[in-house]
Amino acid sequence: MLNDSLNRELLARYTPKPGRHALLPELTPRQTVALLCRVLYREGYNDHIAGHITLRQGDGSYLANPWELTWGEVTASDIVRLDPKGKVIEGEWNITPAINLHIDLHAARHDVNVVIHNHPQWGSVWSAVGRVPPIYDQTSALVDTDPVLYDEYRGTVEDLDLGRACVEALGTQKWAMLANHGVLVVANGVRQAHLRAITLEWRSRLAWRVESLGGGSPLPINVARATGERTDSNGFPFLWEAMAREEIRRDPSVLE
Template sequence: MAIDGVNTELLARYAPRPGRHALLPDLTPQQQVALQCRMLHREGYNDHIAGHITVRQDDGTYLANPWELTWGELTASDILRLDAQGRVIEGDWNITPAINLHMDVHAARHDVSVVIHNHPEWGSVWSAVGRVPPIYDQTSALVDTDPVRYDEYRGTVEDGTLGRAAADALGPHKWALLANHGVLLVANGLRQAHLRAITLEWRCRMAWRVELLGGGTPLPAAVATETGQRTDANGFPFLWEAMAREEIRRDPSVLE
């Protein structure tokens, strides 16, 4: 099975030898999105029914999680298909009124296929204080740039004007802290989106703990940048598959 956004040469070098088990069974796009939601929910993207993931498909449609379900309970059959205007064209649930934020980002960023917005546990802390957390450890450095800050919170993003303002604030960047709100990030595939999402939440949590103890010494900027360029661009080998397997072991119905 191929997950987009990965260094395929690196995976091939360390692929299981003949007779060994595959890292994962073949997965449909809907199963991949459901697993992504489950994995990120466990990492702190768990603000009840808030938050949404959209993934552009080759035919110009988008897969998305439904409004009514938490990221920790949905299954592959719950995943919706949307048209380019964000209207449900396949599926039994509703889509969030804030989907306009995603459609605006997708329309502006043809270089990305995945958009994630949520109010994660630790990212929301730093968005509330309007600071970008320092990088205090290697895991916090797996993405090579700082998130941008959007400092003007004027309401929820289902308002079209406010959603477009948040999308404009992201600009060409990989991720953003939305003041008094949450986080917004984009990626060229689910693997890269997962790495960016968990790196941001880890970085926010680690920095809070370090500063609670009085502060520490951040990684040298050059080291952090080199680490992030290597891992964010090529994908962290086998990480997405390992976390997906854990979710399947916990609840095989996620694939149904």
Template sequence: MKKYDGVNKAMLDRFATRPGRKPLLPELSEKAQVALMCRMLIKEGWDEHIAGHITYRLANGNILTNPWEVAWSELTASDIVTLDPKGKVIDSDWNVTPAIGLHLQLHAARPDVHVVIHNHPHWSGIWACMQKVPPVYDQASAYCGVDLPLYNEYEGTFEDESTSMSAVEALGDAKWALLANHGSLVVGKDLRQAHLRAITLEWRSKRAYQVETGGGGTPLNDAEVEKVAIADKNGFPFIWEAMARKELRLDPSIID
């Protein structure tokens, strides 16, 4: 059985289903959860002015996304846009990015993918521009395993359908990717899983850059990474809720 910091998978499963005496979060609409995700990730380095988009496919096939005109740092639940599976806006006067095609194609190609995140993050963006994959130097960098594809056929922005489809095909069944000279892409089965992957990618990239500019170190080998990677299907217990509470303390209006 895999171990994580002295705690085995069965223990993680038990903790994930026992949140303690108080609710970890108030009841949140799906739009509120997407708005919170944007606020949470901007604090993790996923912050490039008004760039970037998150899509969240609902059980009925419709898709929630952030509007083009509004920065992630100012989003509230009422700003989140609902799209049909083809990308038509259902319930908003806001616009959506022309690059939404990448997300729609990913959702169509990957039934397992209900969340897609793309932006030009600070630290993983550096590695994408260097066209290198950051090594894993510490435990937090290893949360989501080793494999990190680098899509290195930059042909422009993702407004072009053939360009975005080539990125979809290059991603294959991977959970994330670096987009050379562009940014980063993360997918997940739900918001919790996608959040862990997004923050792990940025932490891994930041730590690797710090270590290598500081003189270098010895990366963990693949076997060591797999030993400390989080095997629990729900991700790291309680971290999504903790980061969401942090944002709600700063701005309770996010969920309005």
């Protein structure tokens, strides 16, 4: 409760003044998912057509990015809607065979409204060596826990048993590194999902660079945890909005 109170206080202190433009235009859920795909693509979540995001809807259905398109080209009209079992019920594209991982996660975790799985450039390096990257700066500390390390790779997650094994390995945690595979991030909403996903990739990239120079001094555990406790509950103030605006300026068609 204390951390939520601090976050609300911080947001209230820096709320835009009356008369200023809105931080973002009003977005539909499909536009929001498309923007999340685009923003994360630029952060390193760009393994060709691999990777999937689901957003739980109030009626029990899910929105998801299509299988055939890269995250860097998807638009709002491309986003498909799935029934509770993961079958496409709206949209012109197919869904990945690995959607069972998301469906199982949503079913097991009622606190989870967003699931992200991909093989990002830098997170995959640490996944491949079976290590959790240290925290070397404050941007790497915006989430207050270490990822779970699931250290067994037995195949791709469209296999039902292997997908459920990943769900079980994640447990009640926020994110996981899947050995020789990639990363898994869950969240209560898009702002939190965005923060967790970009924090993991930033942390992975910076740690690799620091250790390539012979290593550095990680942040003290208590300092890193306190930093993440202030930001993770609802995302870093205005960060998601800023990155979404940048993507809209770069390519307004993302909203079409």
